[in-house]
Amino acid sequence: MLTTKEHPSADRVWKTVAESFPAISRATVYNTLNLFVEKGLLRELHLDPDSVVFDPKLETHHHFIDEATGAIHDIPWDRVQVCNLESMRGFKVREYQVVMRGTKRH
Amino acid sequence: MLTTKEHPSADRVWKTVAESFPAISRATVYNTLNLFVEKGLLRELHLDPDSVVFDPKLETHHHFIDEATGAIHDIPWDRVQVCNLESMRGFKVREYQVVMRGTKRH
């Protein structure tokens, strides 16, 4: 999980882990993922209406959601820039990202 | 709903509507909201792990989520700018927004 390039949901992780450890409990997977998030080893993304997904890529980056396939693509932090953030006086911005939706060409 | 300044969830809308129309069914509210989204009168946002929220503000804008209260604040489109979007060759970006999280000062 910590090294995947994907953005799996908790149940997806559970099913994958269960291939190697069929006895693993759903609760354990949820507990462990939440613990990893709490400890900063994973981040959770709320991009999908159907489930929370987990992101092992800790460096800040943006996301592109392919509306045709549901796939979530990482966009490197420096590829686009958010300008004029200093206008956000009155808000203490802890983190931000650009969320893009559309379709992948070809 | 179409004129609120808030970002209510479907169940929040249902409870509000039910104050005036106690007979209204949950299914009707969900169906209607989804229809409004389909017809472009509302947009749905997936920012919250617990529910989809609906946004009556159709002009493009950004969002700031107050992590202390859960409140979603609209940020005018021009207050910040996303630069270098032309580097997104390979992706057909239909829409995008900056999603910020943090706390509101004061």
Add this chain to the structure above:
DNA sequence: CACGAGATGTAGACTAAGTCTAAATCATGA
């Protein structure tokens, strides 16, 4: 007016994500 067809609304069962709890199992060190 009577009636039938389509559209719209409704109740409530159902699904699935996520949480919680209480019990079982495991680890550790006296």
Add this chain to the structure above:
DNA sequence: TCATGATTTAGACTTAGTCTACATCTCGTG
């Protein structure tokens, strides 16, 4: 060995959201 605490577990529970089959409403036609 055994007591104690930590980890894992099964499965009940909660809740957002969907689905289906039925009820009701609308409206044009004979």
